[in-house]
Amino acid sequence: MQTGRSSTGNHVTSSLGPTDGARYDERFASRAAGIVSSAMRDLMALSERPDIISLAGGFPDTESFPRAIWDEVWASVTADHIASSLQYGPTEGLSELRERICEVMAHEGASARPDDIIVTTGGQQAIDLSIRTFVDPGDTVLAEGPTYPGAVPSFTTYEADVHHIPLDEDGLRVDLVEERLAHLAAAGIRPKLLYTIPNFHNPAGVTMSLERRHRLIDIAHRHELLIVEDNPYGQIRFEGEPLPTLWELDGGEGWVVYLSTFSKILAPGMRVGWVAAPQPVLRKMNLGKQAADLCSSTLAQRFVIEYMRRHDWREHVARLNDVYRGRRDAMLRALEEELPAEATWLTPAGGLFVWATLPDFVDTRDLLAQAIKNQVAFVPGRGAFVPPRGEGDPDRGAHSLRLNFSGVPEPVISEGVARLGRTVASWVELHRALGGA
Amino acid sequence: MQTGRSSTGNHVTSSLGPTDGARYDERFASRAAGIVSSAMRDLMALSERPDIISLAGGFPDTESFPRAIWDEVWASVTADHIASSLQYGPTEGLSELRERICEVMAHEGASARPDDIIVTTGGQQAIDLSIRTFVDPGDTVLAEGPTYPGAVPSFTTYEADVHHIPLDEDGLRVDLVEERLAHLAAAGIRPKLLYTIPNFHNPAGVTMSLERRHRLIDIAHRHELLIVEDNPYGQIRFEGEPLPTLWELDGGEGWVVYLSTFSKILAPGMRVGWVAAPQPVLRKMNLGKQAADLCSSTLAQRFVIEYMRRHDWREHVARLNDVYRGRRDAMLRALEEELPAEATWLTPAGGLFVWATLPDFVDTRDLLAQAIKNQVAFVPGRGAFVPPRGEGDPDRGAHSLRLNFSGVPEPVISEGVARLGRTVASWVELHRALGGA
Numbered sequence: 030m031q032t033g034r035s036s037t038g039n040h041v042t043s044s045l046g047p048t049d050g051a052r053y054d055e056r057f058a059s060r061a062a063g064i065v066s067s068a069m070r071d072l073m074a075l076s077e078r079p080d081i082i083s084l085a086g087g088f089p090d091t092e093s094f095p096r097a098i099w100d101e102v103w104a105s106v107t108a109d110h111i112a113s114s115l116q117y118g119p120t121e122g123l124s125e126l127r128e129r130i131c132e133v134m135a136h137e138g139a140s141a142r143p144d145d146i147i148v149t150t151g152g153q154q155a156i157d158l159s160i161r162t163f164v165d166p167g168d169t170v171l172a173e174g175p176t177y178p179g180a181v182p183s184f185t186t187y188e189a190d191v192h193h194i195p196l197d198e199d200g201l202r203v204d205l206v207e208e209r210l211a212h213l214a215a216a217g218i219r220p221k222l223l224y225t226i227p228n229f230h231n232p233a234g235v236t237m238s239l240e241r242r243h244r245l246i247d248i249a250h251r252h253e254l255l256i257v258e259d260n261p262y263g264q265i266r267f268e269g270e271p272l273p274t275l276w277e278l279d280g281g282e283g284w285v286v287y288l289s290t291f292s293k294i295l296a297p298g299m300r301v302g303w304v305a306a307p308q309p310v311l312r313k314m315n316l317g318k319q320a321a322d323l324c325s326s327t328l329a330q331r332f333v334i335e336y337m338r339r340h341d342w343r344e345h346v347a348r349l350n351d352v353y354r355g356r357r358d359a360m361l362r363a364l365e366e367e368l369p370a371e372a373t374w375l376t377p378a379g380g381l382f383v384w385a386t387l388p389d390f391v392d393t394r395d396l397l398a399q400a401i402k403n404q405v406a407f408v409p410g411r412g413a414f415v416p417p418r419g420e421g422d423p424d425r426g427a428h429s430l431r432l433n434f435s436g437v438p439e440p441v442i443s444e445g446v447a448r449l450g451r452t453v454a455s456w457v458e459l460h461r462a463l464g465g466a
Numbered sequence: 467m468q469t470g471r472s473s474t475g476n477h478v479t480s481s482l483g484p485t486d487g488a489r490y491d492e493r494f495a496s497r498a499a500g501i502v503s504s505a506m507r508d509l510m511a512l513s514e515r516p517d518i519i520s521l522a523g524g525f526p527d528t529e530s531f532p533r534a535i536w537d538e539v540w541a542s543v544t545a546d547h548i549a550s551s552l553q554y555g556p557t558e559g560l561s562e563l564r565e566r567i568c569e570v571m572a573h574e575g576a577s578a579r580p581d582d583i584i585v586t587t588g589g590q591q592a593i594d595l596s597i598r599t600f601v602d603p604g605d606t607v608l609a610e611g612p613t614y615p616g617a618v619p620s621f622t623t624y625e626a627d628v629h630h631i632p633l634d635e636d637g638l639r640v641d642l643v644e645e646r647l648a649h650l651a652a653a654g655i656r657p658k659l660l661y662t663i664p665n666f667h668n669p670a671g672v673t674m675s676l677e678r679r680h681r682l683i684d685i686a687h688r689h690e691l692l693i694v695e696d697n698p699y700g701q702i703r704f705e706g707e708p709l710p711t712l713w714e715l716d717g718g719e720g721w722v723v724y725l726s727t728f729s730k731i732l733a734p735g736m737r738v739g740w741v742a743a744p745q746p747v748l749r750k751m752n753l754g755k756q757a758a759d760l761c762s763s764t765l766a767q768r769f770v771i772e773y774m775r776r777h778d779w780r781e782h783v784a785r786l787n788d789v790y791r792g793r794r795d796a797m798l799r800a801l802e803e804e805l806p807a808e809a810t811w812l813t814p815a816g817g818l819f820v821w822a823t824l825p826d827f828v829d830t831r832d833l834l835a836q837a838i839k840n841q842v843a844f845v846p847g848r849g850a851f852v853p854p855r856g857e858g859d860p861d862r863g864a865h866s867l868r869l870n871f872s873g874v875p876e877p878v879i880s881e882g883v884a885r886l887g888r889t890v891a892s893w894v895e896l897h898r899a900l901g902g903a
Contacts, residue, residue: 061598061600091549111536116733117525157757255493
């Protein structure tokens with residue numbers, strides 16, 4: 030039977046019928062059958078529609094990257110590193126880059142040696158390798174609820190049974206972690222790991238308090254619980270002082286795997302992130318990375334090295350933070366003005382996101398369809414939870430939404446939130462007209 | 467207990483004892499427990515030892531990349547694309563790049579539209595996504611024996627039960643594929659896919675004949691066997707005419723997934739490869755890629771686009787082929803002179819490798835240890851077979867070795883093969899002194 034893909038023409042449309050789809054369906058691995066799109070990625074596609082103000086993606090600002098620095102970096106790569114930038118590199122990453130990463134980690138409050146690190150293809154691969162290395166299908170994993178929407182397809186890929194632990198304004202409810210561990214232990218279950226974003230959580234915007242960090246490490250040590258600490262936003266701080274990382278509080282006991290990335294402090298187009306982990310874990314991750322992509326782009330790695338050699342990268346971070354602080358403030362002002370009184374949100378002291386919760390008669394998945402008609406987009410809260418495999422509430426996050434403030438200028442943020450406010454207002458009005466509370 | 471990773475010092479050595487290793491061992495996923503290093507990657511580490519001539523890695527020549535073209539490409543990126551090169555891109559890759567990939571595929575004898583393609587982080591990720599999408603633990607997969615050493619950790623990651631089908635000078639023994647399918651069908655087993663490298667096979671150097679290509683597609687259609695056609699070397703041809711791809715011979719029936727890469731025709735440091743596949747498969751692979759690394763480096767993608775916009779990339783390929791042809795000839799001459807009469811190999815008409823087989827009292831894994839003392843390295847043949855899970859010969863490939871001729875200049879190849887010859891000669895001598903044949 031002919032499908033639409035022609036072996037000669039260029040203008041044939043694809044026309045795989047349902048029968049053909051079924052042919053593949055019966056062949057997909059169960060991990061592929063179960064995977065759902067990260068809400069975030071689908072919405073990133075909207076960035077190609079200029080009429081829509083997208084508050085959905087987590088795009089850092091790259092427009093403000095200084096042209097003079099760009100030129101200087103390339104001059105430096107060109108002078109000494111053309112052939113090596115074009116060649117394969119070691120799976121664990123260029124050793125000069127791993128040295129630079131130790132400097133960044135020190136600044137993030139985490140000491141490590143170059144041999145404790147492997148470079149990954151962005152922070153996303155660091156997450157993927159962590160789960161790939163530890164999680165068999167059906168294994169239990171703990172994560173915040175909500176959790177990073179981009180981690181959701183990684184969890185489903187490896188068929189993790191994710192237990193979401195609530196968070197509040199002081200971050201992960203560590204008291205509930207201990208409770209859940211006891212509950213699981215009674216059923217003979219030991220979670221493979223706990224995945225957490227302690228600083229400026231994506232999507233919730235909150236930061237884990239110092240007291241909870243100490244308590245979580247204490248739990249990790251007493252219960253032998255492996256913690257995956259994801260820290261992409263630690264340096265994107267608008268006020269206050271940094272808290273110690275879980276990696277550092279672990280004191281070398283080996284119960285923390287640390288993930289971070291250059292995506293937020295330099296630029297995501299590099300796809301350069303990293304993992305720091307105890308040696309036996311690192312060796313397995315290195316093997317996983319060999320299978321995944323052999324090595325990360327040496328061209329991009331070299332860009333990062335030369336950038337860091339020639340510039341005080343902390344100045345660029347400070348510049349970004351100034352931009353983002355203004356944008357966050359613009360968003361908070363607009364939310365105050367535009368959202369109904371029943372809506373709630375917290376003020377993030379850093380990061381890229383505000384997590385807002387609407388009255389419980391608003392389902393943000395349905396709201397999004399209406400919002401797009403009004404030319405504004407956000408990530409519906411459901412995207413920040415792994416769909417439950419058996420029992421479990423399929424409506425977790427249904428009344429919440431994630432709003433990004435790093436990607437667009439202040440006036441655009443104000444206009445976007447105004448459009449959102451109008452969308453919510455007409456929803457509320459309709460609900461009341463239909464006899465709701 | 468303290469491990470060696472200090473939270474303050476920089477000069478502490480790692481000292482995780484066996485107890486600590488066991489702590490992680492009991493937590494690793496079964497895919498991670500079973501994975502073994504690609505022989506190739508371990509040996510790539512030798513590239514940092516200048517005293518050793520490495521004929522092990524599959525390094526393309528990047529020294530000959532023209533400086534003038536490099537400058538022009540960066541001038542073009544700088545003029546119009548700084549901010550977008552630094553930003554996230556769509557998971558499926560930049561649309562301009564996917565258009566360029568269609569041109570490359572047309573040149574490789576495979577017609578596709580941009581929507582049939584997703585960009586991957588090198589050809590390795592294209593392999594990883596293919597297996598991730600289709601293979602559940604224990605699923606049967608067919609592959610040539612030997613197969614690409616870099617695919618071995620991907621197969622073990624997803625716990626495939628790989629059946630190796632022998633090849634000869636006309637490539638995969640397609641007659642044996644049909645036989646194996648019948649044998650498996652009798653046991654109620656349908657293989658998930660067949661992974662093949664029809665052109666200038668890595669490591670065997672052979673090319674599948676036209677007659678076998680037709681027959682393989684006929685088998686695919688009659689038995690509903692999905693074929694993953696990996697074609698990284700199709701354009702690295704030193705003589706003769708290209709044969710039709712399996713993708714093209716499939717005639718749009720949707721039984722072929724096509725993988726290729728810019729690593730061999732431009733440069734591997736980009737980590738830019740691709741998959742072409744029927745739409746339902748592509749959608750699943752896109753979701754897999756979201757989980758794996760969100761998107762490939764936009765910086766590297768932009769480099770490829772501007773390179774292709776401004777230069778006839780086929781000229782660069784022709785230049786590379788001239789270099790490699792000379793190096794292949796130097797290797798074949800040296801093998802003729804230096805290896806014992808019992809050694810055999812085929813003359814590859816393209817690609818990067820010669821696969822040689824030594825007398826059966828030589829185990830090339832043991833030989834490698836001796837060869838490294840003599841300052842030359844190669845990939846032992848065992849690395850090109852997936853270690854059998856149950857029954858099956860653990861010594862497959864034990865007497866063979868893969869030699870790369872693309873990575874070093876002709877005089878170095880000659881000296882490397884001379885060192886190899888001396889290593890083999892003293893092995894043979896020792897064997898005879900000990901009373902062997």
